[in-house]
Amino acid sequence: MATWILVPCLGQLRTELNRIAPGRDKTSDGTIGDAAHRNRSSDHNDDEVGRVPIRDADSRHEVHAIDLDANLRESDLTMEKVVQHILARCRSGAEKRLRYIIYNKRIWEASNNWRRRSYSGDNPHTQHAHFSASYETRHEASTVSWHLEDIPVALTDADKKWLAAQIDKAATTAAERVWKTKWNINFEPGGKPYLAEAGSILAHVPSEHGRSEALLNEIKTDVEKLLAE
Numbered sequence: 290m291a292t293w294i295l296v297p298c299l300g301q302l303r304t305e306l307n308r309i310a311p312g313r314d315k316t317s318d319g320t321i322g323d324a325a326h327r328n329r330s331s332d333h334n335d336d337e338v339g340r341v342p343i344r345d346a347d348s349r350h351e352v353h354a355i356d357l358d359a360n361l362r363e364s365d366l367t368m369e370k371v372v373q374h375i376l377a378r379c380r381s382g383a384e385k386r387l388r389y390i391i392y393n394k395r396i397w398e399a400s401n402n403w404r405r406r407s408y409s410g411d412n413p414h415t416q417h418a419h420f421s422a423s424y425e426t427r428h429e430a431s432t433v434s435w436h437l438e439d440i441p442v443a444l445t446d447a448d449k450k451w452l453a454a455q456i457d458k459a460a461t462t463a464a465e466r467v468w469k470t471k472w473n474i475n476f477e478p479g480g481k482p483y484l485a486e487a488g489s490i491l492a493h494v495p496s497e498h499g500r501s502e503a504l505l506n507e508i509k510t511d512v513e514k515l516l517a518e
């Protein structure tokens with residue numbers, strides 16, 4: 290059997306999904322069709338020898354469809370979000386590499402201006418999403434970004450904790466730098482400026498320094514400026 294390839298645009302889609310959902314389930318992933326697909330016209334078939342809806346311009350053996358498992362194993366990133374993100378780009382005209390998407394009993398087609406229709410095929414596509422690609426060389430071969438990293442996802446508690454620690458560290462470092470270089474204030478070990486919460490500036494300078502309110506505000510502004518750098 291001739292060697293076939295998945296069209297590069299869909300390979301890129303899978304690569305990006307792997308990047309944003311590194312622990313995703315791949316059980317229901319699929320590319321080239323099984324025996325059942327071979328008996329009917331399907332984008333999962335080898336386009337040079339199999340039954341496909343479109344004959345393309347080249348003689349490369351290509352598969353123009355990918356199934357991606359719906360279980361992304363992420364806290365706030367779902368296949369529904371991925372599908373809707375891609376659909377929005379298709380509808381805006383920013384994305385031209387797909388012919389249709391099937392997911393969770395629904396189908397959206399380029400030929401139907403990406404309007405939603407209910408899908409009643411044998412497989413309800415609840416375990417995976419199906420993406421059918423264009424047969425136009427410039428589209429199928431394009432590996433420009435699908436911009437999956439732009440999908441808004443809430444931070445996990447672990448993410449928040451990590452971020453807060455980074456900001457805290459940056460704030461402390463910035464504050465110490467200003468105080469040492471500009472104000473010539475040196476803190477003994479353990480006498481670090483108290484930062485009320487991540488991203489906030491010093492809540493107070495130890496009172497023994499006897500600085501005035503105006504001076505404190507000036508320091509605060511400096512630190513804020515540093516943090517914004």
Ligand SMILES: [Ca+2]
Pocket residue numbers: 336337345346347348349350351
């Ligand atoms: Ca081909």
Ligand SMILES: [Ca+2]
Pocket residue numbers: 345346347349351424425426429
């Ligand atoms: Ca081709």
Ligand SMILES: [Zn+2]
Pocket residue numbers: 333354355356418419420
């Ligand atoms: Zn499929």
